[in-house]
Amino acid sequence: xxxxxxxxxxxxxxxxxxxxxxxxxxxxxxxxxxxxxxxxxxxxxxxxxxxxxxxxxxxxxxxxxxxxxxxxxxxxxxxxxxxxxxxxxxxxxxxxxxxxxxxxxxxxxxxxxxxxxxxxxxxxxxxxxxxxxxxxxxxxxxxxxxxxxxxxxxxxxxxxxxxxxxxxxxxxxxxxxxxxxxxxxxxxxxxxxxxxxxxxxxxxxxxxxxxxxxxxxxxxxxxxx
Amino acid sequence: xxxxxxxxxxxxxxxxxxxxxxxxxxxxxxxxxxxxxxxxxxxxxxxx
Amino acid sequence: xxxxxxxxxxxxxxxxxxxxxxxxxxxxxxxxxxxxxxxxxxxxxxxxxxxxxxxxxxxxxxxxxxxxxxxxxxxxxxxxxxxxxxxxxxxxxxxxxxxxxxxxxxxxxxxxxxxxxxxxxxxxxxxxxxxxxxxxxxxxxxxxxxxxxxxxxxxxxxxxxxxxxxxxxxxxxxxxxxxxxxxxxxxxxxxxxxxxxxxxxxxxxxxxxxxxxxxxxxxxxxxxxxxxxxxxxxxxxxxxxx
Numbered sequence: 001x002x003x004x005x006x007x008x009x010x011x012x013x014x015x016x017x018x019x020x021x022x023x024x025x026x027x028x029x030x031x032x033x034x035x036x037x038x039x040x041x042x043x044x045x046x047x048x049x050x051x052x053x054x055x056x057x058x059x060x061x062x063x064x065x066x067x068x069x070x071x072x073x074x075x076x077x078x079x080x081x082x083x084x085x086x087x088x089x090x091x092x093x094x095x096x097x098x099x100x101x102x103x104x105x106x107x108x109x110x111x112x113x114x115x116x117x118x119x120x121x122x123x124x125x126x127x128x129x130x131x132x133x134x135x136x137x138x139x140x141x142x143x144x145x146x147x148x149x150x151x152x153x154x155x156x157x158x159x160x161x162x163x164x165x166x167x168x169x170x171x172x173x174x175x176x177x178x179x180x181x182x183x184x185x186x187x188x189x190x191x192x193x194x195x196x197x198x199x200x201x202x203x204x205x206x207x208x209x210x211x212x213x214x215x216x217x218x219x220x221x222x223x224x225x
Numbered sequence: 226x227x228x229x230x231x232x233x234x235x236x237x238x239x240x241x242x243x244x245x246x247x248x249x250x251x252x253x254x255x256x257x258x259x260x261x262x263x264x265x266x267x268x269x270x271x272x273x
Numbered sequence: 274x275x276x277x278x279x280x281x282x283x284x285x286x287x288x289x290x291x292x293x294x295x296x297x298x299x300x301x302x303x304x305x306x307x308x309x310x311x312x313x314x315x316x317x318x319x320x321x322x323x324x325x326x327x328x329x330x331x332x333x334x335x336x337x338x339x340x341x342x343x344x345x346x347x348x349x350x351x352x353x354x355x356x357x358x359x360x361x362x363x364x365x366x367x368x369x370x371x372x373x374x375x376x377x378x379x380x381x382x383x384x385x386x387x388x389x390x391x392x393x394x395x396x397x398x399x400x401x402x403x404x405x406x407x408x409x410x411x412x413x414x415x416x417x418x419x420x421x422x423x424x425x426x427x428x429x430x431x432x433x434x435x436x437x438x439x440x441x442x443x444x445x446x447x448x449x450x451x452x453x454x455x456x457x458x459x460x461x462x463x464x465x466x467x468x469x470x471x472x473x474x475x476x477x478x479x480x481x482x483x484x485x486x487x488x489x490x491x492x493x494x495x496x497x498x499x500x501x502x503x504x505x506x507x508x509x510x511x512x513x514x515x
Contacts, residue, residue, distance in 0.1 A: 151433065152434075155417075155434070165417065168412075168416055169413050169434060171409075172409035172413055172438075173410070173437060173438065175448065177448075179452050183452060196451075199451055200451070203444070203447065203448055210440065210444070211437070211440075214436075214437060214440060218433050218436065221432065222429070227323055229324045229327070229384055230326055230327055233330075233384045233385065236380045236381060236384065237334075237381065240380065248492070248496065251500070258503040258504065259503050262510065269510075269514070
């Protein structure tokens with residue numbers, strides 16, 4: 001089986017497990033919606049200030065559930081002790097990384113779509129072309145977030161304080177893509193200004209390429225000796 | 226102005242002091258390990 | 274125990290300690306020289322006044338903070354290649370000293386900024402906020418280490434995180450700079466009129482901090498090695514009596 005097919009197979013394996021219970025997906029989705037709602041109580045819903053802040057709220061609602069899902073993605077490996085098994089199997093560890101990455105990324109994009117819909121509703125955004133750009137941003141951000149996140153999630157999978165350790169490790173690293181995400185969304189959705197979007201996209205693509213490659217190369221050391 | 230300058234330097238000294246206290250604590254821990262080790266070896270030696 | 278043998282650790286430690294011993298006198302001399310150039314040799318800055326003198330040590334600490342992070346990166350890579358625990362402890366020691374210096378930078382910065390720029394924290398300034406993110410990465414590195422027991426896993430994971438962190442810092446800097454152009458900060462780059470004496474004070478301070486870093490890092494490295502050797506010997510004794 002060639003590597004590409006293997007990656008797909010690994011990803012689908014994880015996603016099938018998710019799909020069977022759907023519990024993970026639904027609870028993650030629910031948590032994200034809850035964050036959106038709480039922020040509407042925390043800030044004055046009608047005001048201009050809140051509108052300016054809303055891109056930040058959107059991305060916070062995506063990041064925290066994303067972290068939880070990353071941690072969970074290695075739970076079955078921890079419970080069954082299969083992470084060590086990867087070391088012995090003939091599967092290239094980089095390929096295993098990409099399989100995990102693919103599964104996590106697809107999961108995240110699915111959540112993103114639904115949360116964007118909830119966001120439009122709760123924050124009263126008109127349906128515009130800008131939203132497609134936001135979606136594109138979500139896809140790009142998802143790649144970088146998941147690439148680094150999968151590496152770290154694998155590292156912390158056997159540590160007791162992994163719930164709080166993963167965000168501690170991940171958030172500082174993804175500062176650039178948070179900036180790109182929030183500012184890109186704000187410029188496009190609220191200011192209708194596409195001039196800076198190009199730059200943020202460049203940053204995201206560069207980040208994604210660098211850390212996808214880094215994750216692929218470094219995963220050997222995370223899983224193996 | 227000079228108040229801020231004084232604060233700046235005090236802060237540097239304070240941070241360094243805390244770090245030195247931390248190093249001291251770590252060193253004491255290693256010392257205790259070595260002491261326990263030498264105790265154990267002495268006991269073993271006596272038992273022979 | 275994964276540490277190859279204690280005697281190798283102990284001889285490396287001895288070299289480190291000797292290095293520190295050799296550096297102590299030059300460090301003292303440099304320290305006094307730094308104080309002299311910063312407070313007496315350099316004139317008072319016209320616009321900012323005496324507060325500007327903090328910058329000599331602020332810049333010295335900042336340069337060293339980033340240098341230390343390079344050592345964390347280097348130590349990590351060398352550990353993954355050579356699998357010698359010495360490099361892991363070098364990285365760990367650099368991280369510890371690095372976080373101390375970064376803390377100094379982050380605290381002296383606002384103390385200087387408040388009277389000069391009338392703000393404690395200029396978020397849009399890429400140097401300021403990048404240093405904050407650097408501090409976060411350092412702290413995360415140390416928390417990661419403390420949550421793992423001594424062993425090759427800790428060394429491996431630390432190396433991975435250190436490498437990823439190091440690659441990330443330039444990207445962080447760039448992203449904050451682009452952020453700034455969208456939200457222009459009221460403070461433009463402050464031009465400090467550099468008299469030659471001021472420049473000299475700055476250089477002396479930077480050199481002093483660099484030497485200080487090397488000494489402090491070597492000392493901490495030796496401590497790690499000693500502790501590790503003691504632990505390994507204790508373990509050997511425990512196993513022998515079983």
